[in-house]
Amino acid sequence: MSQFLTLLLRNRLAAAGGVVLLIVLALALLTPVLPLANPDATDTANRFQPVLSAGHLLGTDHLGRDQLSRLLWGTRLSLAVGIAAAVFAASIGAAIGIIAGYFGGRTDNLIMRGVDMLMAFPYILLALAIVAALGPGLVNALIAVAAVNVPFFARNIRGVTVGLAHKEFIDAARLAGLGHTRIIFSEILPNVVPVIVIAMSTTIGWMILETAGLSFLGLGSQPPQADLGSMLGEARGALITHPLTSVVPGAMILVIVMGINLLGDGVRDALDPRLRSGALARPMAATRVARRAPVPQNEDAGAVLALQGLETQFHVKDRVYKAVGGVSLQVKPGECLGLIGESGSGKSVTALSVMGLVASPPGVITAGAARYDGADLIGAPYETLRHLRGNRIAYIFQDPQATLHPLYRVGDQLVEAIRSHRPLSKSEAWARAVELLKQVRIPNPESRATSFPHEMSGGMRQRVGIAMAMANNPDVIIADEPTTALDVTVQAQILSLLNELRRERGLAIVFITHDFGVVAQLCDRVAVMYAGRIVEQGPTEAVLAAPAHPYTRRLIACVPELGEGRRKLEAIPGLPPAVDRLDPGCAFAPRCLKAQAVCKQGDIALAEEGARVVRCLFPETDIRLEQSV
Numbered sequence: 001m002s003q004f005l006t007l008l009l010r011n012r013l014a015a016a017g018g019v020v021l022l023i024v025l026a027l028a029l030l031t032p033v034l035p036l037a038n039p040d041a042t043d044t045a046n047r048f049q050p051v052l053s054a055g056h057l058l059g060t061d062h063l064g065r066d067q068l069s070r071l072l073w074g075t076r077l078s079l080a081v082g083i084a085a086a087v088f089a090a091s092i093g094a095a096i097g098i099i100a101g102y103f104g105g106r107t108d109n110l111i112m113r114g115v116d117m118l119m120a121f122p123y124i125l126l127a128l129a130i131v132a133a134l135g136p137g138l139v140n141a142l143i144a145v146a147a148v149n150v151p152f153f154a155r156n157i158r159g160v161t162v163g164l165a166h167k168e169f170i171d172a173a174r175l176a177g178l179g180h181t182r183i184i185f186s187e188i189l190p191n192v193v194p195v196i197v198i199a200m201s202t203t204i205g206w207m208i209l210e211t212a213g214l215s216f217l218g219l220g221s222q223p224p225q226a227d228l229g230s231m232l233g234e235a236r237g238a239l240i241t242h243p244l245t246s247v248v249p250g251a252m253i254l255v256i257v258m259g260i261n262l263l264g265d266g267v268r269d270a271l272d273p274r275l276r277s278g279a280l281a282r283p284m285a286a287t288r289v290a291r292r293a294p295v296p297q298n299e300d301a302g303a304v305l306a307l308q309g310l311e312t313q314f315h316v317k318d319r320v321y322k323a324v325g326g327v328s329l330q331v332k333p334g335e336c337l338g339l340i341g342e343s344g345s346g347k348s349v350t351a352l353s354v355m356g357l358v359a360s361p362p363g364v365i366t367a368g369a370a371r372y373d374g375a376d377l378i379g380a381p382y383e384t385l386r387h388l389r390g391n392r393i394a395y396i397f398q399d400p401q402a403t404l405h406p407l408y409r410v411g412d413q414l415v416e417a418i419r420s421h422r423p424l425s426k427s428e429a430w431a432r433a434v435e436l437l438k439q440v441r442i443p444n445p446e447s448r449a450t451s452f453p454h455e456m457s458g459g460m461r462q463r464v465g466i467a468m469a470m471a472n473n474p475d476v477i478i479a480d481e482p483t484t485a486l487d488v489t490v491q492a493q494i495l496s497l498l499n500e501l502r503r504e505r506g507l508a509i510v511f512i513t514h515d516f517g518v519v520a521q522l523c524d525r526v527a528v529m530y531a532g533r534i535v536e537q538g539p540t541e542a543v544l545a546a547p548a549h550p551y552t553r554r555l556i557a558c559v560p561e562l563g564e565g566r567r568k569l570e571a572i573p574g575l576p577p578a579v580d581r582l583d584p585g586c587a588f589a590p591r592c593l594k595a596q597a598v599c600k601q602g603d604i605a606l607a608e609e610g611a612r613v614v615r616c617l618f619p620e621t622d623i624r625l626e627q628s629v
């Protein structure tokens, strides 16, 4: 709730709308206790008194009634009717929508065709017809306005419910034996409430206008009772001679409806979960760069991709999450570097920082360089990054289902990836797409190119992900846990495919994983990450045979090996530290069996010996001796 209010208040227009509405609501609530004249008391001797005349702050109307009093009593009534109509329409419409969307099939068909019929009438005619049938009066106007708005809510909520009804958590609730009513109330309803609130907040203003419209036509509130619409209707005759009597209720309607609409837009934005993390700010095209230190000199002449002291942080309110705390890595053409670490160690943020893909806000790159062919990409112009993204440096992500567009055929998506960097015709690009699918060993690529992502298996979709990454013959592929969601046989196929591709084409691969087994299979070198920093780096065989950092040793000990006989798998006790509260010294010290007091005092430098690097005061293996052997 407090997050919702913070987001809402951050939106200045919504906050202004809210303040205006609060004032109007407070006035409406206080009306009975305010020292106002009787709103219905006529005084024809004092008709059309101007503003600020004696005893009449806003003057009088054509019957000499006090305008201020009628305005406040009328506002009270209009707000009550508008809000009540919105609540009725939302409740009935949402119930209809949930039932239709949840049960689907014939129930859905019957209900929604009825709703369609209601929507086929122009709404004002429908409202007029309902009032004509029920007779004029404010309650009947309320019923009419609510009735004509029911279809709007029903259609909206039905659409959301259809999407929810096929989600796995609903299947899980069914499997757990819950009945329909229970599922609707405990699983569906909580998920549609935000949509109902959003729809209501954006339609209350509309309903107040509709009620005012009916009263204006004489079908709503009946004389002498005032509401904003009837005040306007009565003032119509004197619009030219005494415009004040129309301006007063008209201005109030404008203020209320504007206030509701501004607040409604703000409520919608603040309730939309997709907007929350970005705090309503549009993410920048590339990660924000605010370096605290000069750009490091280029030292890795042979590397196609080199990170030097890269630091990426998340600035969330007054907290600073140091997700990447000075990472240096290099990868040469044809080389595969494994980047390994527990969940949350900063592997993905490191990978995304290279191409400025960390969302800002809240992400900020605060130091270091990411060099492609020697040129620093941190803070490079957006056009340079856009040219390189997917062209020279490509990504493969863990879940291709999430990265492939569900509504386009995979061939078309490949064509788009190709044509965004190469001036090929559609048919040439299609031929290349089919060729790519063939290269990633998709059987029958011509017909598979016309499949949608959901028509493929997980392994096949990941092959499409790889084909997409290969589309423009990149120099570097950053693969972020591309095999984690796959079973071991498919995983092995994907790994050997990547291996072949890099050998055939001299591709450099940065392979992110938390599985040392995968590193052993594919990577020439491995870098171990912990709490945003590299703690060890070296050739895979050497690191696997004699890990130097206690964390690396314990990570390796977590991997079960077939045919190894019975062995106790050693889990690492404790959890990785929160990166917004990192203590000085080694971040692994609290979980390390070898840690001593000195490990917790100040920064520990990386010790380097030949190809091996370790950040530890008491390493498991002396890498200097290793090198001399």
Ligand SMILES: Nc1ncnc2c1ncn2[C@@H]1O[C@H](COP(=O)(O)OP(=O)(O)OP(=O)(O)O)[C@@H](O)[C@H]1O
Pocket (backbone or CB within 6 Å): 277, 314, 316, 321, 323, 341, 342, 343, 344, 345, 346, 347, 348, 349, 350, 362, 514, 579
């Ligand atoms: N938007 C964000 N706001 C605050 N902290 C964030 C945000 N995104 C990531 N982080 C933090 O950055 C750190 C690094 O996250 P990252 O996703 O890089 O980890 P990872 O090693 O790739 O983990 P996994 O293997 O689970 O993908 C984590 O502590 C995470 O909580």
